[in-house]
Amino acid sequence: MLKDWKEKFEKYKEHLEIMGENRNSYSKTDYDATFMRMKEDHMKNGQLKPVYNIQLASASGFIIGENISHHPNCIYTLNLFLNKLQK
Numbered sequence: 648m649l650k651d652w653k654e655k656f657e658k659y660k661e662h663l664e665i666m667g668e669n670r671n672s673y674s675k676t677d678y679d680a681t682f683m684r685m686k687e688d689h690m691k692n693g694q695l696k697p698v699y700n701i702q703l704a705s706a707s708g709f710i711i712g713e714n715i716s717h718h719p720n721c722i723y724t725l726n727l728f729l730n731k732l733q734k
Contacts, residue, residue, distance in 0.1 A: 670717065673697075681717040702728050 666673050672682040674697030682695045700719060704712035712732040716724045 669723070673717075679717055681719055683719045700724060704728075704732055 662673075665678055670681055674680040674682065677697055680697035680699060683698050683700075685694055685696050685698070700716045700721065702714040702716075702721065702724065703710055712728070714724060714728040714731060716727075718724050
């Protein structure tokens with residue numbers, strides 16, 4: 648039983664290292680993507696899917712800035728995006 652616990656603990660530790668800080672999930676096929684709830688499609692399926700949070704800024708019809716993040720909420724990325732855009 649202790650051997651099983653040790654193996655599970657090591658696997659759990661490996662998952663935490665892959666995820667890094669400030670995340671609670673990751674895709675096994677794309678470690679940088681985070682699972683986020685997507686809007687319902689025409690079949691009324693609101694599903695968790697591995698995605699990125701993409702932010703764009705435009706002015707006069709031109710894209711002047713972009714930010715791609717694994718954070719599911721813009722609260723974490725808005726200040727970083729605005730500082731990047733200002734530079």
